[in-house]
Amino acid sequence: MKTIKENDLDFICELNAPCFQALSPEEVDLVRSSRTQVQFRKGDNLAKQGTFASYVMFMVKGLAIQYVESDLTKNYNLRIIQPGEFIGLSSVFSVNTFSYSSVAITDCHVFLVEKTAIAQIISRNGTFGLSLIKRYSEQNMNLYDIIRKVLYKQMNGRMAEALLYINNIKPQYPDIFQILTRKDLADFAGISTESAVKLLKSLEKDSILELNGKDIEILDELKLQEISKRG
Amino acid sequence: MKTIKENDLDFICELNAPCFQALSPEEVDLVRSSRTQVQFRKGDNLAKQGTFASYVMFMVKGLAIQYVESDLTKNYNLRIIQPGEFIGLSSVFSVNTFSYSSVAITDCHVFLVEKTAIAQIISRNGTFGLSLIKRYSEQNMNLYDIIRKVLYKQMNGRMAEALLYINNIKPQYPDIFQILTRKDLADFAGISTESAVKLLKSLEKDSILELNGKDIEILDELKLQEISKRG
DNA sequence: CATTTGAATTGATTTAGATCAACTTTTTTA
DNA sequence: TAAAAAAGTTGATCTAAATCAATTCAAATG
Numbered sequence: 001m002k003t004i005k006e007n008d009l010d011f012i013c014e015l016n017a018p019c020f021q022a023l024s025p026e027e028v029d030l031v032r033s034s035r036t037q038v039q040f041r042k043g044d045n046l047a048k049q050g051t052f053a054s055y056v057m058f059m060v061k062g063l064a065i066q067y068v069e070s071d072l073t074k075n076y077n078l079r080i081i082q083p084g085e086f087i088g089l090s091s092v093f094s095v096n097t098f099s100y101s102s103v104a105i106t107d108c109h110v111f112l113v114e115k116t117a118i119a120q121i122i123s124r125n126g127t128f129g130l131s132l133i134k135r136y137s138e139q140n141m142n143l144y145d146i147i148r149k150v151l152y153k154q155m156n157g158r159m160a161e162a163l164l165y166i167n168n169i170k171p172q173y174p175d176i177f178q179i180l181t182r183k184d185l186a187d188f189a190g191i192s193t194e195s196a197v198k199l200l201k202s203l204e205k206d207s208i209l210e211l212n213g214k215d216i217e218i219l220d221e222l223k224l225q226e227i228s229k230r231g
Numbered sequence: 232m233k234t235i236k237e238n239d240l241d242f243i244c245e246l247n248a249p250c251f252q253a254l255s256p257e258e259v260d261l262v263r264s265s266r267t268q269v270q271f272r273k274g275d276n277l278a279k280q281g282t283f284a285s286y287v288m289f290m291v292k293g294l295a296i297q298y299v300e301s302d303l304t305k306n307y308n309l310r311i312i313q314p315g316e317f318i319g320l321s322s323v324f325s326v327n328t329f330s331y332s333s334v335a336i337t338d339c340h341v342f343l344v345e346k347t348a349i350a351q352i353i354s355r356n357g358t359f360g361l362s363l364i365k366r367y368s369e370q371n372m373n374l375y376d377i378i379r380k381v382l383y384k385q386m387n388g389r390m391a392e393a394l395l396y397i398n399n400i401k402p403q404y405p406d407i408f409q410i411l412t413r414k415d416l417a418d419f420a421g422i423s424t425e426s427a428v429k430l431l432k433s434l435e436k437d438s439i440l441e442l443n444g445k446d447i448e449i450l451d452e453l454k455l456q457e458i459s460k461r462g
Numbered sequence: 463c464a465t466t467t468g469a470a471t472t473g474a475t476t477t478a479g480a481t482c483a484a485c486t487t488t489t490t491t492a
Numbered sequence: 493t494a495a496a497a498a499a500g501t502t503g504a505t506c507t508a509a510a511t512c513a514a515t516t517c518a519a520a521t522g
């Protein structure tokens with residue numbers, strides 16, 4: 001992680017993100033002044049579960065995985081963070097520590113905004129607050145879906161759901177499967193790496209997908225959706 | 232569920248809840264005008280996963296369980312909703328359908344506020360928005376904890392955590408265990424009813440708790456915390 | 463009050479998926 | 493480019509906890 005120089009052109013571009021549209025010029029100044037731009041390398045941790053969080057991160061460029069950790073070696077991948085999304089929103093206004101971890105899977109360009117600045121803007125600018133609330137709302141929804149997934153679905157359904165999720169972002173990032181390991185995939189499905197490998201092979205045998213080295217080509221999305229629904 | 236008559240005394244009392252403190256007189260009027268008071272009987276559903284949600288509920292009196300459902304008969308209990316808490320916050324600004332269900336475990340007095348009114352107030356009154364965001368933040372945090380619980384802990388740890396959670400609200404509601412069935416407990420721990428029964432017996436054998444009919448007396452809270460942490 | 467219905471209990475059986483172990487392939491790095 | 497490390501693969505074994513089945517107990521209801 002390294003802090004980079006200000007670059008106004010860049011900055012203006014960043015603030016075109018939907019949630020910043022509602023800001024007045026003074027509020028933009030407030031964000032600008034309390035913001036730090038940082039660059040992460042592939043493999044770097046953007047956030048570490050349990051550490052102190054006085055800021056919110058905003059992903060400008062690159063991809064990261066958001067995951068929860070147990071004490072030991074086990075991770076569970078929640079989502080892939082894409083440009084225009086926040087990291088750490090959920091922690092910053094309650095506990096002050098990150099409730100999840102995040103690791104860059106490509107080089108990333110991120111900026112950090114102090115939570116005090118965010119709080120100030122929210123209390124001044126209701127429209128901004130409402131747009132944040134919509135994000136919270138969606139995140140909440142996703143978390144409920146995740147809870148249902150891990151509680152009620154078994155291997156096949158989980159893996160199908162994970163594959164569909166990742167395949168969804170393939171159009172924008174065609175090499176997404178190549179940068180994910182089998183363990184990453186397994187952690188998205190919440191199963192062991194060995195089980196993930198076996199499942200993929202069996203899905204290939206049923207011509208639902210094709211394994212080309214690390215890349216995965218979904219051949220029968222409908223079938224996969226069916227498996228995902230059936231659990 | 233039955234709609235009850237306005238009662239200003241009651242209403243003023245309700246609006247003493249912390250999150251409403253920030254409202255101006257006009258905003259209070261807005262809430263008042265778009266609000267409906269309802270009474271639920273023990274066993275009634277306050278919200279049903281998947282149904283249309285154009286309003287947020289605010290619990291005035293009584294207790295309810297919030298839970299997620301699978302297609303079939305399985306439920307997982309997320310929390311006990313107490314007076315002063317919202318129901319349906321997470322759904323109302325994104326999908327328009329409840330992402331979970333809720334059932335009254337005592338008679339409840341609730342009021343419903345139209346989401347349009349809530350949205351209006353948020354965009355006008357940043358302080359109110361911020362207080363809502365804090366609630367979202369906390370709910371988010373809890374959901375992450377739940378995900379960790381169901382992913383990484385096994386029977387003993389889950390049951391210990393569930394018991395500690397419920398025991399925490401026993402001071403205010405001494406008969407809380409009596410109104411919960413073994414199945415309710417099992418659904419808090421995310422295990423089968425039979426396993427829950429066996430676990431309780433075994434915890435009793437180890438003098439960690441005492442079973443008096445349906446009531447449960449925690450004898451060794453520290454030990455239980457240890458079990459909960461160990462997973 | 464008797465009877466039906468639902469909740470709690472217990473032990474026996476089954477199973478999904480983890481873990482383990484051994485090996486191959488790919489990627490790093492010295 | 494060789495060797496060491498990491499990732500991927502496969503089949504065998506193990507295990508936590510669900511399911512099943514049978515029964516007791518409690519509570520609701522005509």
